[in-house]
Amino acid sequence: MDVRVYLSWEWTGWTLYIPPGGDGRLRALPVREGMVEMATQAGAAAKPRAPLSKERVLSAAIALADEGGVDALSMRKIAQMLGVVPMALYKHVANKNELLDGMIDAVVGEIDPPAGDTDWKTAIRRRVLSARRMLLRHPWACEVVESRIKARAMPTPAVMEYLDSMIGIFRAGGFSIDLVHHAMHVMGSRLLGFSQELFEDTSDREPDPDAMAPQEMAARYPHVTELAMAVAHSQESVVGSGCDDQFEFEFALDLTLDGLERLRGTT
Amino acid sequence: MDVRVYLSWEWTGWTLYIPPGGDGRLRALPVREGMVEMATQAGAAAKPRAPLSKERVLSAAIALADEGGVDALSMRKIAQMLGVVPMALYKHVANKNELLDGMIDAVVGEIDPPAGDTDWKTAIRRRVLSARRMLLRHPWACEVVESRIKARAMPTPAVMEYLDSMIGIFRAGGFSIDLVHHAMHVMGSRLLGFSQELFEDTSDREPDPDAMAPQEMAARYPHVTELAMAVAHSQESVVGSGCDDQFEFEFALDLTLDGLERLRGTT
DNA sequence: ACCTGAACACCGTTCAAGT
DNA sequence: ACCTGAACACCGTTCAAGT
Numbered sequence: 001m002d003v004r005v006y007l008s009w010e011w012t013g014w015t016l017y018i019p020p021g022g023d024g025r026l027r028a029l030p031v032r033e034g035m036v037e038m039a040t041q042a043g044a045a046a047k048p049r050a051p052l053s054k055e056r057v058l059s060a061a062i063a064l065a066d067e068g069g070v071d072a073l074s075m076r077k078i079a080q081m082l083g084v085v086p087m088a089l090y091k092h093v094a095n096k097n098e099l100l101d102g103m104i105d106a107v108v109g110e111i112d113p114p115a116g117d118t119d120w121k122t123a124i125r126r127r128v129l130s131a132r133r134m135l136l137r138h139p140w141a142c143e144v145v146e147s148r149i150k151a152r153a154m155p156t157p158a159v160m161e162y163l164d165s166m167i168g169i170f171r172a173g174g175f176s177i178d179l180v181h182h183a184m185h186v187m188g189s190r191l192l193g194f195s196q197e198l199f200e201d202t203s204d205r206e207p208d209p210d211a212m213a214p215q216e217m218a219a220r221y222p223h224v225t226e227l228a229m230a231v232a233h234s235q236e237s238v239v240g241s242g243c244d245d246q247f248e249f250e251f252a253l254d255l256t257l258d259g260l261e262r263l264r265g266t267t
Numbered sequence: 268m269d270v271r272v273y274l275s276w277e278w279t280g281w282t283l284y285i286p287p288g289g290d291g292r293l294r295a296l297p298v299r300e301g302m303v304e305m306a307t308q309a310g311a312a313a314k315p316r317a318p319l320s321k322e323r324v325l326s327a328a329i330a331l332a333d334e335g336g337v338d339a340l341s342m343r344k345i346a347q348m349l350g351v352v353p354m355a356l357y358k359h360v361a362n363k364n365e366l367l368d369g370m371i372d373a374v375v376g377e378i379d380p381p382a383g384d385t386d387w388k389t390a391i392r393r394r395v396l397s398a399r400r401m402l403l404r405h406p407w408a409c410e411v412v413e414s415r416i417k418a419r420a421m422p423t424p425a426v427m428e429y430l431d432s433m434i435g436i437f438r439a440g441g442f443s444i445d446l447v448h449h450a451m452h453v454m455g456s457r458l459l460g461f462s463q464e465l466f467e468d469t470s471d472r473e474p475d476p477d478a479m480a481p482q483e484m485a486a487r488y489p490h491v492t493e494l495a496m497a498v499a500h501s502q503e504s505v506v507g508s509g510c511d512d513q514f515e516f517e518f519a520l521d522l523t524l525d526g527l528e529r530l531r532g533t534t
Numbered sequence: 535a536c537c538t539g540a541a542c543a544c545c546g547t548t549c550a551a552g553t
Numbered sequence: 554a555c556c557t558g559a560a561c562a563c564c565g566t567t568c569a570a571g572t
Contacts, residue, residue: 074544075547076544076545085556085557086547088556088557096547143413143417146413149466150467155466161487163466163488163491164490164491165490167494168490171490178497178501181497181498181510182515182518184465185464185510185515185516186519188463190463194463196455196461197416197455198422198456198458199416199430200416200417211421220428222431223434224430226444227444227447227451234445243452251453252455255527256523259525342564342565343564343565352537352539353566354566354567358537363566536571536572537570537571539568539569539570540569541567541568541569543564543565543566545565546562546563550557550560551557551559552556552558553556553557
């Protein structure tokens with residue numbers, strides 16, 4: 001059998017053909033939706049695939065990163081998740097960096113819009129805490145944003161919009177343009193809810209077989225040990241152990257905002 | 268020629284042999300220093316190779332990262348730099364993570380020791396500014412430390428020592444253990460000189476062909492534009508453009524230290 | 535006992551060929 | 554015009570074989 005039927009997509013939206021060395025079945029290639037196999041015998045149903053789009057690619061990527069972190073994210077795995085060949089993704093994102101930028105844009109877009117009817121301090125505080133809630137949903141976002149900044153990439157539109165409205169809140173609150181500039185530097189990535197820890201909580205981890213013995217720990221790092229014991233003790237009444245990240249974040253945020261308020265008064 | 272001479276390393280420190288299909292030259296394998304080729308004819312000098320060590324591996328890795336960033340760092344490139352096969356590195360570091368930890372340890376060790384004869388605020392301030400100078404020499408250190416924290420790795424000994432002495436300075440300055448705990452969270456990775464920017468200076472970059480037109484920029488992001496113009500203007504008298512990173516870092520550091528000092532007074 | 539080449543299981547991306 | 558398989562140039566690491 002050597003029949004081939006080509007119909008131009010411009011007229012029909014489909015290309016129909018019978019592959020040369022195949023099983024002789026008629027296949028149809030819709031213009032926008034990838035290949036669909038159609039049975040030539042009557043009654044056999046077509047099994048169409050959801051069309052790929054930038055949104056589908058991004059949400060698959062975000063789901064993958066939410067689950068396994070940014071290390072588990074690869075073009076090949078995203079493609080596999082979508083039941084598609086890796087190269088198909090490159091129709092919708094130019095490369096992996098553009099994919100990362102798209103992911104950042106999507107999650108920064110989840111941050112609540114600014115509340116219009118409060119003072120600057122409350123407005124900033126609420127917004128930053130909303131950003132932090134977003135970041136807890138998407139723990140990978142922190143390092144992705146940082147890596148993109150380090151690569152000296154232009155901030156994505158959603159980040160630009162976020163920063164613009166934050167600057168606007170400071171300005172409306174009576175901050176001089178110079179002080180707003182300093183304020184943005186002081187708040188830094190905390191604006192996006194980053195908590196910038198130097199320690200991670202280790203209490204929920206498997207006991208490390210070659211970890212240091214407690215008495216050696218106390219001898220080498222007496223002040224760290226004192227602090228760790230105090231934190232552990234103060235948390236004994238509360239459920240779990242380790243310190244309250246949310247409290248520490250708000251403590252640092254408020255210390256910063258209070259400092260800025262004081263500066264505004266004297267400038 | 269089918270002569271092979273094997274001498275046990277336990278007695279001589281060397282293994283001598285003539286490879287079967289080779290040029291017939293006698294070779295010597297020293298126990299600790301890798302293979303050295305020795306000429307059999309008199310007068311020809313041996314050409315020994317500097318023995319590999321953890322220090323040599325680490326300094327090659329640091330040099331590579333200083334030059335091309337952490338993305339340019341790979342086990343294979345380090346090996347190439349040292350004139351060695353990649354697998355030879357695994358004698359001195361168990362894997363890449365241990366290599367990264369070793370690199371962190373080495374550069375954190377470059378931070379000046381604490382000054383003993385000043386008040387807590389000056390001592391912390393000097394030390395943090397020394398950490399920042401280290402970080403400017405090794406810009407990759409920031410992201411490597413962060414990635415290791417995110418991987419929930421135990422801080423390396425040099426980092427532990429650094430944190431311990433910082434806590435000690437606060438304690439000696441009259442801070443309660445609880446307030447020290449909060450202070451460490453407030454200062455976060457700024458303790459290591461991280462500046463935590465959300466913007467990178469873009470003034471020295473090639474003009475992006477598909478960048479936004481200035482008027483569109485001003486329309487979409489009015490507050491960002493106002494701030495950018497103000498910064499550019501205030502810097503016109505000074506050499507170069509963009510803002511003074513060092514000033515902004517110290518501004519944020521001092522605002523934080525002042526806030527902590529005030530809290531110490533009332534707690 | 536030490537060292538190392540080849541191999542394995544990945545990765546992002548290019549490119550020519552298929553339809 | 555769209556899609557895709559094979560290939561390229563990497564990567565960290567395992568492992569059996571060489572000496």
